[in-house]
Amino acid sequence: MTTTRKAPWWESGVIYQVYPRSFQDSNGDGVGDLRGIEQRLDYIAALGVDAIWLSPIFPSPMVDFGYDVADYCGVDPLFGTLDDFDRLLKAVHAHGLRLLLDFVPNHSSDQHPWFLESRRSRDNPKRDWYIWRDPAPGGGPPNNWISDMGGSAWQWDEATGQYYLHAFLKEQPDLNWRNPAVRAAMTDVLRFWFERGVDGFRIDVLWHMIKAEGLPDNPLNPHYRAELGEKLKLLQIHSTNQPEVHDIAAAFRALADSYGDRLLVGEICLPVETLMHYYGREAPGVHLPFNFQLLDAPWHAQSLAAMIIAYEAALPAGAWPNWVIGSHDAPRIAARLGEPQARVAAMLLLTLRGTPTLYQGDELGIGKVEIPPDRIRDPQDLRQPGMGLGRDRSRTPMPWDGSANAGFSTAEPWLPLNPDWQQRNVQAEQHDSGSILSLYRELLRCRRASSALALGAFELVAADGDLLVYDRFDDRERVRVALNLAGNAIKLPFDFDPAAKLLVGTHPRESMGDMLRPNEGMAFRLSGPAAA
Missing domain, CATH: 3.90.400.10 (Oligo-1,6-glucosidase; Domain 2)
Structure with missing residues (x-):
């Protein structure tokens, strides 16, 4: 297999999502801000990612923490000023990174x-x-x-x-995207930020933006269960995913492409076969329609293998895959799987074919965080208490060190810290070669050094019981990834080439061997030049 085209930066790149309220506070009000993010750019660059995606920073009443936008062309005073943004953007670029903003086009604030x-x-x-x-x-x-x-x-x-x-809170009225004046005004918003030098956008709830003509009733969901939450009582046939939304996505893409090497990522929570339409129909759509399957996939080798193969097979010609395993809306990886399997999940995410998106704090293995009732801030949790729908647990502040408030702020943080923050923080983990942070850094280093891991093809080798094995390869090298999704040892079903070289693993190893230890993953080169 030979690749002749020059791949855009985001195909071999890794995106790192920053939730600004919870990354770093610079002014002592307990809430993160733009200057705080600037202070921590050395950390992000050293991690080995390529781009930062910021959750919304625009002026907002903060009823839904920035997803209720009152001014699309400004910065909320909570986070700083436009001058602070320009300074951050310049610093991001000076670190060799790119910056994506969170564009929220479906709805505005009722205070806009x-x-x-x-x-x-x-x-x-x-x-x-x-x-x-x-x-x-x-x-x-x-x-x-x-x-x-x-x-x-x-x-x-x-x-x-x-x-x-309002598809979300009553304070978030839906814009009418059938009105050309709305389209023109929002296109001007994108142009405003592109002119300032941003490298792209993550587009919030893209599939919601157009509603069916006549606004007919949605049908009942025959598979509804109360624990799913009230919104799933109905099938959103007429309120989402209308054909005309692809014209909007194509117009966004044309604008982005006119600025050169820019990236559009679309948030689309739809089945894979429908998701693929957002790559574009008659004209190109968004570059990366977010693939959220790993967020709630059954953690079994055969299930994961079937999901990966089906996703790869569904991709349109020329489309590039992407993978997401953590976000500000989903439970933490380590809370779902436990830290031993969170390490395996990290290896899966960073060795699959496609662009991965990491969420801040997952590289530290932050697990379950209980939010006391009087500290709940998420409107979704407050409106449907006891349903387990709260998102605060994934938005807790980054623990930087063992000092007061974990080095996040000089004041009490707006949400509680993870309970083990004095041991599970950046300073402690970056000096521990066995930490999950060190694993993430090594995985990202290997991904950058290996052409097969960065841009190569994917081939399934084995998916049996709790064992998942696949190859990544190009015309220069073949890398094999073996993952044990269980708490017991598993014998590998193939013979090792004596020349095989271990690139990275979840556990330290003196030699390759033919067994995977419990909760172990490893990637090794089967062929090609010696490891860099």
Whole structure:
């Protein structure tokens, strides 16, 4: 296999998600900010990633912690100023990194000037910038749609006698993307940030942006269970994933491409066969439609192998895969799997074909964090208590060292720290060759040094019981990855080439051997030049 084209930076790159509220506080208010992120760029660069994705930093009432945007072309004072942003961006680039922003186009804050105008009267010029409807013939909401945060997706406005649509909180009214003026205004937003030098965007809930004409009722979900949360009572057939959204994605892509080597990542929570449409239909779509399958995949070798093979087979010609295993919305990897398997998961994520996205703190093995009832901040948890839907547990501050407040802030952090922060922090782990942080750094180093791991093809070797084995290869080398997903030793079902060289493993090893120890993963070169 020979690759002749020059791959864009993001194909061999690794994205690192920073949740700004929880990364580093520079001014002692207990909340992270842009200057704090700048202070920690040496850490991010030394980790070995290629790009930083920032969760929203825009002016916001913070009802949903920045995903309710009141000004798309500014910086919330909580995080700093536009000058702070420009300084951060310059510093990011000076570290050889790239910076992606979180673009939230489906909805704004109800405090955005556009919405304040829109709700002023039925004949306001911006009325149609949002989705307003009369009550149903018998009274009540216009249809049966349910908010992703629970409850009706419609909010009554007494002053104008109509309902407005909100797919999330009532403080997050949905924009009307069928209105050309909305498209033009939001395109200007993207252009504003591209002109400042950002390297791309992660596009929030891209699949939500267009609603079906006529806004018909969504059908009932025949497989609904209460523990799934209220939003899944219905199948979101008419409220999401409409064909016209691909025209919007194509327009975003054309704009990004006009600025050169820029990246668009789309948040799309849909089945794989539907997800693939977001790479583009008649015209190119987003570069990377986020692949979230590892977030809740059954942790069994055969299940993972089948999922990987099906995903690879579904990719359109020329499309590049990507993998996500942790995020600000999902439980921590180590909380789901335990630290021993979190190490194996790290090796899986960073050796599969495609662009991986890491979430801050997962490289430290942060596990379960209990949030006391009086410290809960997540509106999703507050609206549906006891459902286990809270996201605060994944947004706790980064523990940097063993000093007060883990070096995150001089004040009490806005959320509790992980309970073992005095032992599980950056300073402690970076000096421990056996730490999970050291493993992540070594995996990222090997990925960068190996052409096969960075851009090579994928081939399944074995998926039996708790053993998963696959090869990554190109015309220069073949690397084999063997993962033990169990707490007992497993014999490898193949003979070792005497010339095979261990590249990286979850456990220290003196020799290769034909057994994987419990919870062990290793990657070794079967052929090619000696390791760098």
